[in-house]
Amino acid sequence: MRHLMTGESFRRCGLAQRQFIRFFGCVLYVLLLSSCSTNNENGNTTATTTVSPPVAQELTLVSRPPAIDQEMKQRGEQDQAKPVLRVISPANHSKINGSTVDVRLDLSGDLKGYMPHKDPATGKGNHIHVILDNQPYEAYYELNQPFELRNVTEGKHTLRVFPSRPWHESYKNAGAFQMVDFTVYGGGDASKATTTKDGQMMAAPTKSPAVKPEASKAATSNASPTPAREGKAMASSNAGAVDMMKPLLTYRRPTGDYSGADADSIMIDFWLTNASLQGQGGDYRVRYSIDGGTPGFIDMWDPIWLTGWTSGKHTVKLELIDKNGQVVENGGYNSTTREINVVKP
Numbered sequence: 001m002r003h004l005m006t007g008e009s010f011r012r013c014g015l016a017q018r019q020f021i022r023f024f025g026c027v028l029y030v031l032l033l034s035s036c037s038t039n040n041e042n043g044n045t046t047a048t049t050t051v052s053p054p055v056a057q058e059l060t061l062v063s064r065p066p067a068i069d070q071e072m073k074q075r076g077e078q079d080q081a082k083p084v085l086r087v088i089s090p091a092n093h094s095k096i097n098g099s100t101v102d103v104r105l106d107l108s109g110d111l112k113g114y115m116p117h118k119d120p121a122t123g124k125g126n127h128i129h130v131i132l133d134n135q136p137y138e139a140y141y142e143l144n145q146p147f148e149l150r151n152v153t154e155g156k157h158t159l160r161v162f163p164s165r166p167w168h169e170s171y172k173n174a175g176a177f178q179m180v181d182f183t184v185y186g187g188g189d190a191s192k193a194t195t196t197k198d199g200q201m202m203a204a205p206t207k208s209p210a211v212k213p214e215a216s217k218a219a220t221s222n223a224s225p226t227p228a229r230e231g232k233a234m235a236s237s238n239a240g241a242v243d244m245m246k247p248l249l250t251y252r253r254p255t256g257d258y259s260g261a262d263a264d265s266i267m268i269d270f271w272l273t274n275a276s277l278q279g280q281g282g283d284y285r286v287r288y289s290i291d292g293g294t295p296g297f298i299d300m301w302d303p304i305w306l307t308g309w310t311s312g313k314h315t316v317k318l319e320l321i322d323k324n325g326q327v328v329e330n331g332g333y334n335s336t337t338r339e340i341n342v343v344k345p
């Protein structure tokens with residue numbers, strides 16, 4: 001009897017406890033919800049926290065910004081040029097000893113005055129985009145001397161090059177894009193410091209943290225009294241299993257930092273090889289997604305501009321997809337995500 005009573009009271013007690021826990025849980029949940037929404041509101045109004053993105057972002061497609069239209073007019077017929085590049089070095093399928101790879105290019109074709117050169121006053125100008133493997137591109141301005149890819153790791157690599165305008169929109173005529181592969185023996189060691197030709201330290205060991213592009217660029221520009229060659233200490237990477245005969249999407253822009261007027265509308269630009277898009281009678285589409293959001297599609301091979309960016313870091317994903325919406329496999333290059341940093345006043 002006593003036994004039963006104890007058992008029953010125990011069960012009752014257990015029931016009461018469970019109900020209490022449930023009730024308390026609900027109260028906690030409601031409290032959490034309200035505190036979350038309060039935090040969000042604070043985040044929205046101050047916008048100084050590092051939450052990315054801090055506010056909802058609504059991007060809109062816009063046409064080429066008027067400032068660029070104006071610049072195009074001032075350039076005369078240059079934007080109708082059909083520049084043709086040829087990679088002299090590294091030769092396709094070549095073997096290279098050591099971690100520095102000289103890129104030498106030959107530019108020909110119907111140039112209409114197009115010539116890569118950095119204007120010292122503005123720091124801008126026509127340039128060539130140089131892409132090692134599937135890393136972000138590097139800008140190469142003065143073709144009379146080679147561009148040095150430094151600290152290139154051992155193994156197989158791809159190099160992609162194509163001419164660009166000062167606002168980083170690429171020329172898309174036949175022959176503008178070139179791609180080669182090469183293999184490095186005794187390449188760069190990620191644990192060793194990268195130095196300039198004079199042996200001057202230009203970057204800390206790339207192990208951790210990775211070399212910051214801005215830091216190495218700054219170091220290059222004032223490395224020595226004699227103007228240093230254009231070049232860049234490369235991040236560690238190797239070629240994907242790319243088939244040069246298969247459809248290939250080359251991610252170009254956006255990349256890096258955007259501030260001031262540059263952050264108003266940001267261009268997505270890419271190169272397409274062995275594929276035509278559905279708006280031009282082909283089978284393929286380019287799918288883009290910002291911050292992992294609802295994807296958009298590009299069916300004509302032209303740059304697009306998106307406006308409405310909020311301050312902070314954003315990811316941009318660009319993919320080449322087939323009729324069935326599947327990413328076209330080609331060494332992993334046809335699906336690329338880059339992080340950009342937008343700074344708005």
Ligand SMILES: [Cu+2]
Binds near residue numbers: 129164165166168169
């Ligand atoms: Cu560029």
